[in-house]
Amino acid sequence: xxxxxxxxxxxxxxxxxxxxxxxxxLWEKFHGLTNEMIVTKSGRRMFPVVRIRISGLVPNAMYSxxxxxxxxxxxxxxxxxxxxxxGGKAESPPGQAIYCHPESPNFGAHWTKDIxxxxxxxxTNKTNGNGQIMLHSLHKYEPRVxxxxxxxxxxxxxxxxxxxxxxxxxxxHPLPETQFIAVxxxxxxxxxxxxxxxxxxxxxxxxxxxxxxxxxxx
Amino acid sequence: xxxxxxxxxxxxxxxxxxxxxxxxxLWEKFHGLTNEMIVTKSGRRMFPVVRIRISGLVPNAMYSxxxxxxxxxxxxxxxxxxxxxxGGKAESPPGQAIYCHPESPNFGAHWTKDIxxxxxxxxTNKTNGNGQIMLHSLHKYEPRVxxxxxxxxxxxxxxxxxxxxxxxxxxxHPLPETQFIAVxxxxxxxxxxxxxxxxxxxxxxxxxxxxxxxxxxx
DNA sequence: GACCTTCTCACCTACGTGTTAAGC
DNA sequence: TCGCTTAACACGTAGGTGAGAAGG
Numbered sequence: 001x002x003x004x005x006x007x008x009x010x011x012x013x014x015x016x017x018x019x020x021x022x023x024x025x026l027w028e029k030f031h032g033l034t035n036e037m038i039v040t041k042s043g044r045r046m047f048p049v050v051r052i053r054i055s056g057l058v059p060n061a062m063y064s065x066x067x068x069x070x071x072x073x074x075x076x077x078x079x080x081x082x083x084x085x086x087g088g089k090a091e092s093p094p095g096q097a098i099y100c101h102p103e104s105p106n107f108g109a110h111w112t113k114d115i116x117x118x119x120x121x122x123x124t125n126k127t128n129g130n131g132q133i134m135l136h137s138l139h140k141y142e143p144r145v146x147x148x149x150x151x152x153x154x155x156x157x158x159x160x161x162x163x164x165x166x167x168x169x170x171x172x173h174p175l176p177e178t179q180f181i182a183v184x185x186x187x188x189x190x191x192x193x194x195x196x197x198x199x200x201x202x203x204x205x206x207x208x209x210x211x212x213x214x215x216x217x218x
Numbered sequence: 219x220x221x222x223x224x225x226x227x228x229x230x231x232x233x234x235x236x237x238x239x240x241x242x243x244l245w246e247k248f249h250g251l252t253n254e255m256i257v258t259k260s261g262r263r264m265f266p267v268v269r270i271r272i273s274g275l276v277p278n279a280m281y282s283x284x285x286x287x288x289x290x291x292x293x294x295x296x297x298x299x300x301x302x303x304x305g306g307k308a309e310s311p312p313g314q315a316i317y318c319h320p321e322s323p324n325f326g327a328h329w330t331k332d333i334x335x336x337x338x339x340x341x342t343n344k345t346n347g348n349g350q351i352m353l354h355s356l357h358k359y360e361p362r363v364x365x366x367x368x369x370x371x372x373x374x375x376x377x378x379x380x381x382x383x384x385x386x387x388x389x390x391h392p393l394p395e396t397q398f399i400a401v402x403x404x405x406x407x408x409x410x411x412x413x414x415x416x417x418x419x420x421x422x423x424x425x426x427x428x429x430x431x432x433x434x435x436x
Numbered sequence: 437g438a439c440c441t442t443c444t445c446a447c448c449t450a451c452g453t454g455t456t457a458a459g460c
Numbered sequence: 461t462c463g464c465t466t467a468a469c470a471c472g473t474a475g476g477t478g479a480g481a482a483g484g
Contacts, residue, residue, distance in 0.1 A: 038454090040465095183464095185465075199452085199453070200453090200473060203453080204453070205454055205472090256478090355440080
């Protein structure tokens with residue numbers, strides 16, 4: 001302390017876990033339009049995918065990494081005349097919407113080694129098999145990352161890990177750029193266009209729109 | 219002690235981890251013919267897949283589960299006149315052929331909850347990217363499961379976990395029914411027929427052989 | 437030549453997309 | 461009718477098969 005250049009080790013210990021969102025440019029394209037995410041009975045992946053870079057962990061300590069979907073503001077939304085406007089009162093959250101990253105638990109060194117991707121999380125509007133996140137259609141959500149330090153204590157549910165302060169230490173990292181409204185079908189066609197443009201799995205529809213006049217006879 | 223019915227808890231603690239091989243009937247079909255597994259430069263999955271049921275773990279303790287490929291007997295093999303016969307001296311193992319189950323590390327309760335499947339392990343004959351298992355073609359191998367109890371010590375390589383007795387406690391579970399000879403192309407056509415018959419990914423070849431005279435004109 | 441390895445291929449499994457029409 | 465949800469669908473991504481020809 002008092003020195004101009006503090007070593008990164010000491011710095012990490014004092015600051016604690018840090019989370020950096022990847023693909024921020026892409027996320028902001030969607031966020032600027034008000035992002036939408038499809039929910040289906042069988043579960044739908046997110047696009048863009050929440051991908052983060054984690055730092056500031058103790059390499060040989062054990063952590064679980066969770067993704068929570070927090071219902072923000074307390075009303076439904078409806079899409080009228082090309083705009084999202086608040087509607088009636090929100091339904092109360094059906095339970096904790098918390099997804100545990102499948103590589104959990106793991107060492108700090110593991111989580112900080114590479115980008116951590118949540119591409120496998122599936123959003124649903126039905127109470128489904130485990131691992132699937134139940135959300136209310138036409139409600140607004142904000143994804144948040146939780147990093148939970150786990151010991152050799154008994155395994156516990158994600159809820160316990162997050163809600164019980166006596167249980168373990170954790171940090172929370174909100175990702176405001178990734179906010180979205182859950183929908184059963186896209187409302188804003190500009191959002192649809194962006195999804196098609198950047199999601200490789202929607203390439204079938206890209207081709208149809210971006211090849212204007214090709215494949216014609218001479 | 220001294221009682222006829224000892225509780226399962228006490229029993230588990232004294233016996234320690236136990237491993238039960240799944241699909242034993244299928245494995246024995248192949249074993250009876252001398253099983254073969256393809257190795258390729260880019261890595262080839264195994265079929266059948268090593269799937270095990272684990273019991274006898276402490277639910278809240280942390281373990282890693284490993285699959286090792288041990289080179290048994292010390293000579294090459296060749297397939298002549300429909301038989302596998304020993305050939306020259308074996309090449310020495312290029313290094314440890316140990317695959318770490320991707321859900322490692324995890325709680326005892328996790329490993330014993332469901333069948334543990336090694337379907338993602340890939341066998342290769344080249345020194346490849348990590349996670350790929352390098353084997354010598356025309357040599358015989360026996361897969362063995364290692365269950366390693368890990369604490370909050372620094373992460374270590376699979377080799378260290380297994381080879382250094384001072385590092386951690388582990389148990390070893392040989393799976394003799396899953397022995398095979400590594401090959402770059404199948405030698406025994408009966409083995410090929412079994413692979414096609416039971417591996418869904420080879421269904422293209424099943425159809426060709428099992429639909430004898432259908433799809434003909436009336 | 438005989439043996440073994442490599443590469444390309446057609447044909448699958450498995451499943452992630454928005455579209456569209458039907459349902460409520 | 462209107463708003464929202466559901467299910468079937470065509471068309472992609474991604475990658476696991478043995479066959480067969482070519483290479484060494």
